[in-house]
Amino acid sequence: MAKYVYSFNEGSKDMRDLLGGKGANLAEMTMIGLPVPFGFTISTDACRKYYEDGNEIDNAIMEEVFQKLSELEDVMGKTLGDSKNPLLVSVRSGSVFSMPGMMDTVLNLGLNDESVVALENLTENKRFALDSYRRFIQMFSDVVMDLDKKKFDEIFDSKKKEKGYDLDIELQPDDLEDIIEKYKDLYRIETQTSFPQDPKKQLVEAIKAVFRSWNNPRAILYRKLHNIDDNLGTAVNIQSMVFGNMGDDSATGVAFTRNPSTGEKDIFGEFLVNAQGEDVVAGIRTPMPISEMADTFPEVYSSLNRVANVLESHYKDMQDMEFTIEKGKLYMLQTRNGKRTAKAAIKIAVDLENEGLIDKKTAIMRLEPNQINQVLHRVFDEEDKKRVEKLGQGLPASPGAAYGRICFHAKDAEIAAENGEKVILVRQETSPEDLAGMVVSEGILTSRGGMTSHAAVVARGMGKCCVSGAADIFIDEDNKVLKAGDKILDETSLISLDGGTGEVFLGDIKIVEPKLEGDFATIMKWADEFRTLKIRSNCDSEKDSLKALEFGAEGIGLCRTEHMFFEEDRIKDMRRMILSSDSEDKTAALRRLLPYQLEDFKDIYRAMEDRPVTIRLLDPPLHEFLPSTKEDISKMAKAMNLSVEEISEKVESLKEFNPMLGHRGCRLAVTYPEIAKMQTEAIIRAAIEISKEKSIDIEPEIMVPLVATEGEMEYLRDIIKTKAEEIMKESDANLDFQIGTMIEIPRAAIVADDIAKHAEFFSFGTNDLTQMTFGFSRDDTGKILKEYLDKGILKNDPFQTIDEEGVGKLVEMAAEKGKLTRANIKLGICGEHGGDPASISFCHNLGLHYVSCSPYRVPVAKIAAAQAAIEQSEIK
């Protein structure tokens, strides 16, 4: 027959699936001889069976429970409901994955009108006994019977009012007796039955309540948010009660074996004398730091230290413990791996390895790659932050901390920055024309737009702090005024932005610089030892390139060339090139752009030296470069000797219904091959010059964007190759270079074997590939995606984590087909997924050669790549 109930001495930490996290660890602690109040666990199997059986507990299971209860009674020498020496138990949920506060707990079970007297006699504390009974009735009514908690609170509060008490503690035993009677009356009225005096009946109902609580709405929501399977079910832990509220020799507390904030090796936590766990949560009294136990409970303190050591060497990780001291004796109620900050996580992982408790692989596997991000950015000094006033709240669009004087226009920001001022660019939303102003600002604040707005995407790319969509801040750019609540700020005001939280503050705050040496450097070195995936970075400038190198990038996977054309001295020629209907005029404008491009690429090569650099040909729709304001249009008209109407018409005619699916990417190069030729010339010429200058061999990778057909790739490969060879001949130089493509259109993945005939590498542009595979425009579907995630229609945001079933299948198909044609084809990914750990693991398993992400994601990517390699090696 199946076994459903396990005493604590029958289980172990490896039985988590069956006993839940709490139950497994209680069993483990029992097994290694730590002081755990005895008890038993009803397994998750029993919970699942409860649901299968239509919300009924099987008789055989209840028999097993009572068998274990009687063993518990034997061990404790007490009997549930006994009128002399009653056993009291707690009934707690405990699922496989931690779901803090989501499910129900019943304490002090076993109390009734008789056993409460016995408890009074045993503890010689009538008030304690009655208060325990009062709490039990209230908790049982709420949790098990689903009665309205407020009605109980009303009785309780009216008693305090009647007596003129301020604090609960002032209630006297007769007050509590009266409350208990009123509670029982209320229970009778609401349920049409008396409060159950049979402790076994109490137990059965409490177990059912815990099972039921697995499917309460907040638990369901929590699981959806954390991707936890709804079918796992919860275990139920039944444990004899110990009391931290039996007097000044009793206490309750929580402790970490190491500091969860800094990682320092020292027991850390807090405790409350003469109290039960729920008092700590209620926050009525302020707990004391655990270090003070050394004075108040010296023996228990050293016991706790001993337990901490035992647990760490046993679990080989920092532990988060709950304990109770009953009359000077330490009882352990829970242990689990402790949550920690990124900084602590890194330090603890390195320290544990140094202490010989874990090996390097384990140290790496312990880290949450996404968390690493936290330590790379500047943050506000926590103390100094308390000094300032919060103005509003936006989205944490790009991490970091920044302060500066408000500038409402990009132009103003540029002028101020030239004078050496620190500025924050404040706009309703940004557009490509604000780019130069964004570059020189310390941070960017917008009142509109989401996590994927222009401001957010560009700022993340630059590693610059950004708060977007701060809807409670009103920005009037024309009058240069910012309103937040009753505060009205102008250009003279200083503000601070926390890009990690989305907070906006009035005034400046001290900033703490990140430290990338020490433990961080150690862990990165270890990651490098295990990972096989190369990590490149997406860099559009020398500055990006240097930042990427600082973080350990091994090359550039995506150098976008469009941003380069927005600078003031270039945009005019770019516009002329687009707007002119005279072909000579067009060509002349392009020729004037060439020297700029040449310098752009030379700067990047100088930084990257002989590391691989993939440069993408011009990608965005041409209208993005065109003037939109009246002023700019009339300037352009003047410069080109055309009427404002002519320019406006041309601008209008280039607008598109669906620019995402319009005249962009390689389609620009097909219709204006001169652009591709100019860019090829700049790429090759710059590589030749810097190769000579530095005596190195630069091997540029020229990337054609948005290819959908073999024909496009073949056509452009020919144009690029011819031009490159022409330049090499002119320069009397020889250079290896590669021509490849982004795979970012579904069709390209399907015909990748044909495209690979003309492409030496594929770089998966999973941003666009996701948009087209799903038919989701990122600019438009923010709200829809949210609703899809809420309704469980999607499990993940496919723009954050690659959609393995759909988009991933296309990536896989393209990789396989590409290799069929060209066995050694170079494969990488340069979409934002290149910085997402789950997606990196997917790329590793698919056998891609590299991922490319923004400079600040490089360390995250390294850890994720190392973890993927370690996981794969362990499966083998």
Added chain:
Amino acid sequence: MAKYVYSFNEGSKDMRDLLGGKGANLAEMTMIGLPVPFGFTISTDACRKYYEDGNEIDNAIMEEVFQKLSELEDVMGKTLGDSKNPLLVSVRSGSVFSMPGMMDTVLNLGLNDESVVALENLTENKRFALDSYRRFIQMFSDVVMDLDKKKFDEIFDSKKKEKGYDLDIELQPDDLEDIIEKYKDLYRIETQTSFPQDPKKQLVEAIKAVFRSWNNPRAILYRKLHNIDDNLGTAVNIQSMVFGNMGDDSATGVAFTRNPSTGEKDIFGEFLVNAQGEDVVAGIRTPMPISEMADTFPEVYSSLNRVANVLESHYKDMQDMEFTIEKGKLYMLQTRNGKRTAKAAIKIAVDLENEGLIDKKTAIMRLEPNQINQVLHRVFDEEDKKRVEKLGQGLPASPGAAYGRICFHAKDAEIAAENGEKVILVRQETSPEDLAGMVVSEGILTSRGGMTSHAAVVARGMGKCCVSGAADIFIDEDNKVLKAGDKILDETSLISLDGGTGEVFLGDIKIVEPKLEGDFATIMKWADEFRTLKIRSNCDSEKDSLKALEFGAEGIGLCRTEHMFFEEDRIKDMRRMILSSDSEDKTAALRRLLPYQLEDFKDIYRAMEDRPVTIRLLDPPLHEFLPSTKEDISKMAKAMNLSVEEISEKVESLKEFNPMLGHRGCRLAVTYPEIAKMQTEAIIRAAIEISKEKSIDIEPEIMVPLVATEGEMEYLRDIIKTKAEEIMKESDANLDFQIGTMIEIPRAAIVADDIAKHAEFFSFGTNDLTQMTFGFSRDDTGKILKEYLDKGILKNDPFQTIDEEGVGKLVEMAAEKGKLTRANIKLGICGEHGGDPASISFCHNLGLHYVSCSPYRVPVAKIAAAQAAIEQSEIK
């Protein structure tokens, strides 16, 4: 050794690949004993070898040619270049597929200073001989030596001027002698050599020239336009000359064995007495109808009729023949299957079957499905058309012929139509708000927009005549004026539109109604016998449905529900539903829309009876329904008791960057399930009511658009199913209904096995699927597509013919995966490809169950489906 040259008596019509069309048919006619001047053909293999060998003719091939030449000389009893009895030959190209006028021809080859005298003596016609020589020198210089033709024309014309002649025929022998001398001088100056007197040298050079002409620019362009393989090469036909210009007992002509315009069984064509082929082309004299030969050449006429009969029974198809009469004797120079109008094609196919020459299958295979379209529409009376003045030219956006009074606004058109007037709606471009006006108009004319503009797409859907993008017509809607050249028209003017040609005329023209009985009905019946694919139609109204049934549709494959909301009494509630932020107000607006939807569906079911009807839930982005003009916005604001600013803001906020990838399709139903519920209620209730009314079993198919994930399908299936069951319970009725989806997003095809868990049918929406698979927005990429086709990057417009390599692979994948989950899943296609013959063949081969196309494409689809079935059965 390989054989490269074939005498006419060595070939046959089945050797077309080797001998080209002309060569194969000359051989065939020779074989069946028709009077063909003898000759031989140099094969296409030789042409390919010529190119492989670097534009050189292999010696062995030339030897074969001379061998065949000497056989020809023996047969003819003449010798090339002989001073007594010279053989003259024509050298003509002839490729596998007809490329009329694209390649080169040399006539009268073999003439030189000696043989011209022999020709004079033999024909006793000095003028004829000299004129032939003059022509030969000019043709050889042009075709073979690539000399400038104009310089020869100048010599010729200045002689005529000098002598004061008007006509070429006035030139006397001494004039021609002088011209010949001057031609030879010019030849010497330009080429630094004398005009070749050696006929064999003439022949070699002429053969090379024909080979070369395969790759002249116009031939290359023609092949690109007609999808002809560039590697096929051309054959060269060398045939002894016969002369239709030897006097009044000679003639030249072309004839069809049946009337190519009507299909009537009677020899049809024209001839010119005392002339050579090129004179007919030059159009100097007007040829006579072939029937007059009965008087002028009675014997030859009966010979020609005999030949026509022989050829038809031999080729089993209507023939297009070229012939020459030399001194009263008939010679056949070419025969091929004749081109014909759709009307003729149908009549000939039916007649040939009736005559026992071909079977039904062959009759069907003879038709060009796309051509069938021609006979379904009203056309202008050809005679009456000559009476009116042409105003301008636009794109033939939707076929048919219409006339009416000009209306510049949809509203005006509605009022006029109510008064029983025929009107033409004339707009710069149309928008969904013009829909009601479009419905009542005879035809639509726009000055902007292409073949896929709103006007074009909607008009085609309605089968209504439309000319779009008539750029030379200026339309001023505000002042109600139309300008075309110097004509200025207003609301009082009548205009006529030819949707088949794009022509716009001033005034009205008599219209001829299409005839769908007789031969057309016969051929449709035959098609029904062979096809296995069902043909449904895309119909949004009762009117569409009746038209579709008239053309033989077997159900509705796509009933769009969005057009239904644009009518004036509905659009207000639709807008209220969208704009209201009050949920009760929203619901109330939807409730008011329900009765309209109910009537829409009842009308359609009444027409379609128990044939399958697939109704698609609301699909377009909501902002398409919103007011755009100031007037409409302020009306809406008034009705909703909101400010104009509030409405404008809401309208603004619903605008999208990429509406194609935005909040539309099933995403609407996920975020506003009330819409899906209302539509489900209308669909099911209408089906119940009409099932009762007509005592039939209607089984509605409810189609969810734009599904990308299993989650969407599951979520909406549940909502639809629950609602449908609720309605059935309420109505105490039982009804079979199906819930399925459009497969129109790449991801849906990839996860079709999962989607099929919740979908009973798939309908491939290949319009959107093509857009997303290619990343091409149809609205934006018209110009790019044109450039892609011109540059050969794409072979076909993927929106016209399904892209088998890319989009087709997804369709195939989805069909296979769908069947894996649900073996009997119903599969159809409802994109515009459903009316394209090549795509229909693809769907047939893939095993889809039906295609659905616009009503007017149904006959085309039936023929294409029958052809696909016949082709497949023949492969088996």
